[in-house]
Amino acid sequence: MAAMGGGGKESGCGGGMAAQAGRLGVVASVAFNIAALALFLRRRYFGDDADEKKGETAAAVAPSSGKPPVTPDSVINLDHGDPTMYEAFWRGGAGERATIVIPGWQTMSYFSDVGSLCWFLEPGFEREVRRLHRLVGNAVADGYHLLVGTGSTQLFQAALYALSGGAAAGANPIGVVSPAPYYSSYPAVTDFLKSGLYRWAGDAKVFDGENYIELVCSPNNPDGGVRTAVVNSGGGGFVVHDLAYYWPQYTPITEAAAHDVMLFTVSKCTGHAGTRLGWALVRERAVAQKMSKFIELNTIGVSKDSQLRAAKIIKTITDGYEHAPVAAAVAGGDDDSGRLFHFARRQMVSRWGKLRAAVANSGIFTLPDEIPGHCTFANETVAAYPPFAWLHCEKEGVDDLEGYLRERKIICRGGAKFGVGGRFVRISMLDTDEAFAIFVDRLAAMK
Template sequence: LQEKQNSMTKKLPSDSVINLDHGDPKMFEPYWQKMGDKCTVVISGWQSLSYFSDITNLCWFLEPELVEEIRRLHHLVANAEIEGHYIVVGTGSTQLFQAALYALSSPDSAEPINVVSAVPYYSSYQAVTDFLRSGLYRWAGDAYKYKGDQPYIELVTSPNNPDGFIREAVINGSGGKLIHDLAYYWPHYTPITTPADHDLMLFTVSKCTGHAGSRIGWALVKDKEVAKKMTKFIELNTIGVSKDSQLRAAKILKAVSDSCRQDYDNFFDYGRGLMAKRWERLRSVIGRNGLFSLPEYPMEFCNFFGELTEAHPAFAWLKSEEEESKDTESFLRAHKILTRSGKHFGVDTTYLRISMLDREETFDLLLQRLSNMSSKGRENGA
C-alpha cells in the first residue's frame, strides 16, 4: 500500500514524456485519498462466487446495491431520467456500446446496419464497430454526410468527445436508431440543463468518479427487448460483469451521493473547481503563445449547482493557428507531449485532443512546455 502511495506521489522527471493521448482520469486521486475509509471496499473470500446477482432482474448479473446507487445518483444530479428505463451493467461503456449495436441491429437483415456519428467523433467508435467485421453492423462515418435511406444507428456523444459541445442527433431520417453516449454529462464537466430522457443512454464510472480501472458502465434503456438483447450480448461476450467492481462502484457512487448532501467535500464541486482552474490556466497559456485556439463554451444555468456555469470538458480540443497542413500531433510529440491527432476523430491533423484528466504534476508539465514553445517561437521571430 505504502509503495503504491509512493508511486503516486513521486515526482516526474522534468524531461519525461507525458502521455495525454488517453483520457486516463487520475486527477481525482487526491479527493479519494481524502475520503479515506469511507470508500474502502472489503470483500470476503466466500462472497460473490456465483455468476448470478439477481435472477429476478432482466439483467441477471447486475448487483442490487449498484442499481440502488445508480438510481440515487441520477435522482440527485438530475442528469438523466431513470424511471421507465431498464439498467444494464457493462464492463465499461465500451462493452455497452457493442451490446447496443448488437441489440439495435437485426440478425435477419441481409446487409449490416450503418453506424454513424457527426464529426469530430470519438476516435474508438470506428475501430470498435469494425474490428470483428460483423455482418450485423458496420461503421459508415460522418453522420453529416449520411445519405442512405437504409436503417442506421446514430451515435450522439454529449458532451462530445473530443470537443466538449452539447449535441443532438443530426440525421432527421426514418428508420434511425439512437445511442446517446453521456459519459461526460456530469456537473464537473458541463452545466446540467435538463434530465436526459433518450431511448438508450450510456454512462460510465470511469469519467464520473475517475475509477477507470474498475471497468464499470451502465446503460439506461427504455425498450425491454433492447435491454434483453444487450444483456444477452454481455452474457455471450463475458458471462456478466465483475461483481467485485460492481460492489466497489456502488460504494464509490454512494460516497459521491453522500457528498452532494453536505456543504463540504462535495465531489462535483471539487471536480468543477479543479477543472475550472485547469481550463483557466490552459486558456491563459494558449492565449499567450498564439499557436493554437480552443473552443469557447456558452454560460448556461446548471440545475445541479443552481447557477450559471461554463463547460470544463475532460479534453482540450486544440486547433493549430499556424500553416493549415501542420501535423500538430507530431509537433507536440517532438516536445514530449503525446496527444491524439484530429485524423482519428474524422477531421484533419490541424486538430488535436489533449486529456485534461491526468495528475496535477503532469498537467503542470504540459503548461510549462506549451509556454516554452511560445517563448521559443518568439525568440525565433515567429
C-alpha cells in the same frame, strides 16, 4: 464509452503492434494503439531492456499505481482520458469512507439476481446509480431498465448488437454514424470484428441512408460540444446517447436526459477507470434484453467485485451531498472534501484557466469557446469545462499537430482519428496535477 480510446501514432512509436497496425487498413488506421504507446513509453522510461528488469519474486499482492511519476523532462502522455486527477479527492476523507472489504466467500456465483432481466447486475450497484441520477438530475432513471457493463465500451457494443437486430439482423450490416469530430474509438470498436451486423459508415452529417445507428456523444468527445441527433433521413434510424461526460464538473446540467439508450461510465464520473464499469439506461425492454444477451455472450456478466466497489464509491458521493447539501456547498467555503462534483469542477475551472493562459501566451493555438448555461444541479449559470481540450494550431507548416507535439514530448491524439484534419489534437484534461502543469508550461513556450 467516450471515456477513452487510444491513438498511438502508427509511425514513430515503434513496436510490432504499431507496425502491424500501419499495414492493416481500415480498422487499424483509426484504431487506438495503447500497445504501441506502451512500448514507446517503456523505452523512454525504462530503456530497451525493460523486459529483463521485471523480476518474478513472489511478494505480497500490492496494487499497481498506473503510470510512472513525471519529471520536467518526461514524456507527458495525455493521449488517453486517464482520470488520475480524481485520486487527490479519494485520498482525502472520502477515500476512507469508500473503502471496500470483500471476504473470500462473497459473490462467488455467476448470478447476482436470477430473477432480473440483467441477471448479473448487483442490486446494490443499481440502487446507488439510481440514487445518484436522482441527486444530479442528469438523466431520467425511473421507468428505465438499468444494465451494467465492463465499461461503457462494452455497452456501446451491446447497443450496436441489440439495435442491429442481433441474430435476427438482415443480410446487410447496419451503418453506424456520428458527426465529425467523433470519438476516435467509435470506428475501431465498431469494425474490429468485421461484424455482419453493423459497420462504421462515417460522418453522420453526410450520411443519407435509411437504416442507421447514430451515436450522439454529448458533451462531445473530443470537442466538448453539446449535441443532438443530426441524421434526419426519415428512415429506420436508431440513436444511442453516449453521456459519459454529462456530469456537473464538465458541463451545465440543463435537463434530465430521457433518450432511448443512454450510456454512462464510472471512469469519467468518479475517476475510477480501473474498475471498468459502465451502465446503460434503456427505455425498451426488448432492447435491454438483447443488450444483456450481448454481455452474457461476450463475458458472461460483469465483475461483481467492481460492482460492489463502484456501489460503495457512488454511495460515498451521494452521501457526501446529503450530509452537506448543495446549496450550502455553493454558498460557502472551499471545503470540497466530501463533495466530488464541486472538487472536480474547481479543478476543471483552474486547469482551463491555466490552459487558456498558456494558449494566449503561445499565440499559435486556438480552443473552442466557453459556452455557459444554467446548471440545475449547481443552481447557477456556469461555463462548460470539458474533460478534453480540442486544440487547433494556426502556425504555418504545422499540418500534423500530433507529430509536432510528440517531438516536444507531449503525446496526444491527432484530428484524423476523429474524422477531421491534422491541425487538431485532443488532449486529456484529467491527468495528474504534475503532468498537467508540465504540459501547460511547454505549451506556453511554443511560438
